[in-house]
Amino acid sequence: GDSVTQMEGPVTLSEEAFLTINCTYTATGYPSLFWYVQYPGEGLQLLLKATKADDKGSNKGFEATYRKETTSFHLEKGSVQVSDSAVYFCALRAIQGAQKLVFGQGTRLTINP
């Protein structure tokens, strides 16, 4: 079945450090890929998305590129801030299965000043 694997957390960085959170997926067909963010005490919010190979999603300084050859969708940010501390989820939507999302296990990110 479809699945998403994220790097183990938690991840702790200093402010202005470079961030990478790895995400790889297994799916039949051509899924759409997403990153969601969950700030403390809140529900999930869509951070960025990509719907086909080589698409780059970007938002709030975060970027991720849909790499079909490596089945990956790694999240990156050049200079993190304390306010980026949150849990990040990679997810896919398979072509089949209306509106169903498959989530990775989540990566908790803490940024220290």
Place this chain on the structure above:
Amino acid sequence: DVKVTQSSRYLVKRTGEKVFLECVQDMDHENMFWYRQDPGLGLRLIYFSYDVKMKEKGDIPEGYSVSREKKERFSLILESASTNQTSMYLCRSGGSVTEAFFGQGTRLTVV
């Protein structure tokens, strides 16, 4: 702003109790979903609904049921709560994945 409201932020229930978790959305969305969130396991789909009185099992429906009597309200029911159902429960509403809206979550503890 779209609102997805879950009735409780924190709940503590006893083993064997019947538990109701309520979710209400105010945007006339047809699709609603219930997930549970556990450390290291991410979000797992319990049940979803595409319309009033319509429901489909997700990946982990055992021990749960749902009710969708009105379009705006989707209830998750734990028929007989057990300690392994201690978790964070998240409701999702939306017409497409790019319009997905999540509630703030209900942290349920079963003792």
